[in-house]
Amino acid sequence: MKNKTVAAWLSFLGGPLGLHRFYLRGVGDWLGWLLPIPTALGLYGMERVRMYGVDDGWSWVLIPLLGFTIAGCALMAIIYGLMTPEKWNARFNAGAPPDAEPGRTSWATIGAVVLALFFGSTVLMASIVFSFQRYFEHQVEEGRKISQ
Numbered sequence: 001m002k003n004k005t006v007a008a009w010l011s012f013l014g015g016p017l018g019l020h021r022f023y024l025r026g027v028g029d030w031l032g033w034l035l036p037i038p039t040a041l042g043l044y045g046m047e048r049v050r051m052y053g054v055d056d057g058w059s060w061v062l063i064p065l066l067g068f069t070i071a072g073c074a075l076m077a078i079i080y081g082l083m084t085p086e087k088w089n090a091r092f093n094a095g096a097p098p099d100a101e102p103g104r105t106s107w108a109t110i111g112a113v114v115l116a117l118f119f120g121s122t123v124l125m126a127s128i129v130f131s132f133q134r135y136f137e138h139q140v141e142e143g144r145k146i147s148q
Contacts, residue, residue: 001102002092008081008112012119015073016066020080024092035069042066060134067127074120081105081113 002024011020016039021032045062052059080088088103089096096102 011077071124077116
């Protein structure tokens with residue numbers, strides 16, 4: 001039986017690696033295998049910043065991929081945590097009664113939801129700000145080159 005609390009924590013902590021998908025759907029889940037790709041690209045973008053500086057064009061394209069992946073997985077943790085026991089058990093524990101224990105919400109589930117909301121929204125906003133800041137700085141530089 002799939003536990004809602006475990007799924008919420010796996011989504012929050014290991015979501016960018018697809019751990020929650022593997023827990024809920026098995027190792028044959030194709031989206032679970034695709035999730036590490038934007039995570040790795042975002043980490044590569046962070047490495048490019050370290051190697052080439054903040055003006056590297058590829059870094060401001062790659063780094064937000066990591067942020068959006070983390071934010072998306074935090075959103076899934078929130079969705080899992082707030083799902084009613086009846087809906088959880090119907091979706092992930094098909095043979096269980098609607099009010100079975102694995103679908104119930106505990107304080108640990110609420111903790112995962114609160115932390116996912118806090119960190120997910122922070123990472124999402126930081127990714128958006130980083131992207132737009134780099135994009136507009138790039139536009140200003142291009143404008144300077146054209147006017148000279």
